[in-house]
Amino acid sequence: MPILASASDPGLFRLRRALRVLTAVLLTLAVLALVGLPATTMTPGAIVAAIAAFTVTEPRPRQKAITFLLLPVAACLSVVIEAVLRPYPLIVDAAFLAVVFCSVYLRRYALRGFAVGMVAFMTFFIVMLFHATTAQLPALLPAAVIGIACAALSHFVVVRERPWRxxxxxxxxxxxxxxxxxxxxxxxxxxxxxxxxxxxxxxxxxxxxxxxxxxxxxxxxxxxxxxxxxxxxxxxxxxxxxxxxxxxxxxxxxxxxxxxxxxxxxxxxxxxxxxxxxxxxxxxxxxxxxxxxxxxxxxxxSGTGSGPGPRxxxxxxxxxxxxxxxxxxxxxxxxxxxxxxxxxESAEHRQTAEQPLGERPEKVAEAVKPSPPAGLRLTTRQAVQATAAAAAATVMGELLSPQRWYWAVVAAFLVFANTTSRGDILLRGLRRTLGTVLGMVAGIAVAVVVTGDLPLTLLLMFGCIFGAYYLAPLSQSAMMFFITVVLALLYSLLGAFTPQLLQLRLEETAIGIAAGILAAVLILPTHTSATVRSDLAALLEDMELFVEDAMKLLSTGQRYDLVSKARDVDRRLGTLHSDAAPLTHPITPFRARRSDLDYLLNVLDSCAYYIRALAAQARPGNMACDERLASMGRRITANLGRLRDAVHGINQPLEQPSEDDMPTLCLVNHEDLHWTGAQRAPEHTDTQWILCNVARLDQSVAGMAHPLWLSTGSGAARRPA
The missing domain is CATH 1.20.120 (Four Helix Bundle (Hemerythrin (Met), subunit A))
Incomplete structure (x- = not known):
């Protein structure tokens, strides 16, 4: 039977991730009930299970297994530190801020560091919230371990990966x-x-x-x-x-x-x-x-033309x-x-033992190595910011409500999750606030309707948990919406629900988000424009390396994996689009910068298209000694180098493409080129298509002078219309 996949969720990655969270929570609650642990361990165990199931995302089973082995260490360490230091409130607060710093700092170790940090923070936070003492350690430690074990069970057994499926x-x-x-x-x-x-x-x-x-x-x-x-x-x-x-x-x-x-x-x-x-x-x-x-x-x-016309x-x-x-x-x-x-099929692109990869100039080989970041790492900056935001959120949250201050702290901490700049933090903070407002309205309505109906309440709670984690990668607003509804249902189940409680959650969340945004703006800020410039420089470098390797493959026959290099360009471009979102969003106050950046991203999309086309068409040595190709290749790499310099503040005029290099077939429409090519030898058709794509790439690269305000061979660049 054919398997239908959702077009909005290729591979059903989000579906499996949400199912793992829901399965981990249900298994944890069932196991805790069976082993007879106190009811007070249900909530900590279920939350640890949900966080572990959601944050462990390594692609390989062995990597996942190592991460799951580290999670109990982080969780138990947090529980023990909080319980032992409970008699000393000031020391507990200091330890909590230290955990916040370490949790964010660990994100420098990619997916594993993010998972370990999130579990450490949430575990410390939960046991501090419940005022855990050393007498409760025999119950809390097994609950945390059981939650993580159930999360691992959901990953490896219940909703396991089947690569070929x-x-x-x-x-x-x-x-x-x-x-x-x-x-x-x-x-x-x-x-x-x-x-x-x-x-x-x-x-x-x-x-x-x-x-x-x-x-x-x-x-x-x-x-x-x-x-x-x-x-x-x-x-x-x-x-x-x-x-x-x-x-x-x-x-x-x-x-x-x-x-x-x-x-x-x-x-x-x-x-x-x-x-x-x-x-x-x-x-x-x-x-x-x-x-x-x-x-x-x-x-x-038939008749005239092959385009979409009457004939x-x-x-x-x-x-x-x-x-x-x-x-x-x-x-x-x-x-x-x-x-x-x-x-x-692409063996002719790839380096093999029989034909090794061609020698690179030293400057290109050095360019492949990532340059060390200027100043502090992003994770270090965000660790300092998150610590300051958590401290401010704790103080302001307690002033508003000594019992519910933790909502502000969690909001302040989550502001820095998967963000790259202060603009990104601001945009995500606004989306989380919007989700909380809508969730508050829906939560009040749902809680009033289902009051007293236990099966329906539980069903809606688990459904909202699934929805929150299913939509989390797509929309922060949707995640906060469902989490707020879950809280409304939980308090309704406990008989403690009031509309004022959800209003308090909104106020505490706004305080936490405001604390996070202020910390990101005032303390070691990472400017969105600086992040975009860094992404753009890396993208231009990848494009330059691709063009150099493509020219060598076409002219000398040296073999390179152009498809992989083209995909590297696509990934870099995707990162640039994501990091530039705060500057291209309709709410941005910088209209002129938004117009230039939109134009630049459109040009880069065109460049990526021509690069993919070259990767698909290029064959080793099939355009040796072609002067037009060599001329355009030299100009493209030179212009890309000048564009990289311009990103770093060194402005040089770009060289404009020459009309003599433009293949004649590029001047006719797309269908005529196909129809003409169908009546020619395949080798000649491929050559013409390659020249055409290189020429279009040449024009697109030169077109980046306008949004970057660079001069060209024909004069000063003007703002694009």
């Missing part, structure tokens, strides 16, 4: 997302004219496809290390084909597709949709060949997508079970 789910999500993009293109063509809302839907679909392809690449990493690419070239070719289809649709509607042409185009898109809708393991080779013949017949230009047939973008997907699905279908060999 996950890979199959991710490839199925990839297929579904392509169907969604085809549907979005169909709606765009149906409108017949430019529509910003429909074009945004197409772009959102493309972003999801890129995310799924990166997930598939990560899951194939082990196979690649063993020498099998698992259809990586087919993946990147399909990604490029659907991207070209979306670009063709945007260009077509910009020219206003004639009404008499739309029905035929939509019919052909429907044929393409039916082809892509088939599951990977379904048979249908004869039908596929029939579809290709039908699209080929429609694609032949035009199937655009080349549709036929190209169909051909590419048929090839890709045959390769991806073999990924559904372990042990099935897959042809190493």
């Amino acid at each position: 996950t890979l199959g789910l991710t490839t199925s999500a990839f297929r579904i997302q392509m169907v969604q993009v085809i549907d979005a293109v169909d709606r765009l063509i149906q409108g017949g004219q430019a529509d910003a809302r429909r074009e945004r839907r197409v772009r959102r679909g493309m972003r999801r496809i890129r995310a799924s392809v990166l997930l598939i690449e990560e899951q194939l990493a082990e196979s690649v290390a063993r020498g099998s690419t698992g259809g990586r070239l087919h993946l990147i070719a399909t990604e490029l084909a659907v991207e070209r289809l979306s670009m063709w649709a945007s260009q077509a509607v910009a020219k206003e597709v004639p009404p008499q042409v739309r029905p035929r185009l939509r019919a052909e898109l429907n044929v393409l949709r039916s082809l892509v809708s088939r599951t990977l393991d379904s048979a249908g080779a004869p039908d596929e060949e029939d579809i290709l013949r039908r699209l080929a017949d429609n694609a032949r230009p 035009g047939g199937t655009p080349a973008a549709i036929r190209e997508f169909a051909v590419t997907w048929i090839r890709a699905r045959r390769a991806l279908a073999s990924l559904g079970a372990p042990g099935v060999p897959v042809k190493n």
Whole structure:
């Protein structure tokens, strides 16, 4: 039976993560009840189990096992320190702030440090909240260990990883997302004219496809290390084909597709949709060949032009997508079970024992090594900020409510989770506050309705716990919404619910978030613009290394893994988009900076597209001694170097592309290039496409002078319109 994957959750990673949290909580409560531990250990044990199940996210089982072995040490140490120091309140407070500092500082050790730090903080906080003493240690220590053991059980037994099944789910999500993009293109063509809302839907679909392809690449990493690419070239070719289809649709509607042409185009898109809708393991080779013949017949230009006009047939973008997907699905279908060999299509890109990697200049080899960060590490800065914010939140929270001050401290601590700059902290803080406000309104309504109905209350509580952790990676507002509703239901269950209690939670949360934001702004601030500049410099460096290796592969035959380098560029670009979000958000007060940054990100998206195209098309030595290629390659690398210097404050004029280097076929439209290429030798077609993509990359790199306010060979750059 085919497995359907959610297009919004490729591989069902978020679903499994939420199920692990819910399973860990239920198992912990059941085990604690069975072993007869006091009821006061239920809440600490369940919270430790939830945090452990949610924060342990290493990709390999061995890495997870090591982390789970470290978690009981961190949890028990926190319990013992708090209980022993309980008679000395000031020392307990100092120890709590030390735990806050260490918990955030441990994030420098990536996923494992984050998990250990979160468990240490939450355990110390919970036992301090319950005023634990040394007499309670025989109950609290086993409860913490049982909670972590149940979290490990949920990871390794109940909701365990099945790599090949996950890979199959991710490839199925990839297929579904392509169907969604085809549907979005169909709606765009149906409108017949430019529509910003429909074009945004197409772009959102493309972003999801890129995310799924990166997930598939990560899951194939082990196979690649063993020498099998698992259809990586087919993946990147399909990604490029659907991207070209979306670009063709945007260009077509910009020219206003004639009404008499739309029905035929939509019919052909429907044929393409039916082809892509088939599951990977379904048979249908004869039908596929029939579809290709039908699209080929429609694609032949009749009369004038091959574009979307009165006499035009199937655009080349549709036929190209169909051909590419048929090839890709045959390769991806073999990924559904372990042990099935897959042809190493990209071996000619990869370094092998028979042909070692080409020598690099010393300056390039040194550039690969990450440069040490200037000043304190981000984790050190945030550790100091979080400690100061926790101290301020404790004082202000106790002034507001001596009994509920802990809500402020937790909010202040969580402000710094997975953030990179003060702008990021501010944006996430506003989202958490919004989620708390909405959760307060919903919590009051739900608590009033379910009062006295125990089964319904428990069902809603566990459902909200699942929803909070399922949506946490997507929306901080949604997570805070569900957590606030859970608190309302919990207090309703205990008979202590009042609307004023939720109002107090909102006020304490606002105090904690305000303390976190003030600490981030006033104490060792990490400016968002500085983070963006650092990301941009790293991205330009990756692009420069890719271009140098691509030019060597094309001109000398030296072998490089261009697909992996192109994916490195994609990941860097994704990080830049994420870190730049506070500056591109509609609420930002810096309108001019937002306009420049939006323009720059659009140009970088174009550069990444041409880089992926080169990675898919380049073959060793097939453009040796081509002067146009050499000229454009030198100019691109030189301009990328100047752009990196500009990021660091050294401004130099960029060299403008020469019209003599532009291939003639690049001057005609996309479909004419495809149709002309179909009647030429494949080698010549590949050469023309490579030159065209290099030329477009050359133009895009030079176009970054405008948003960065650099001068060019033709004069000073102006602000983009």
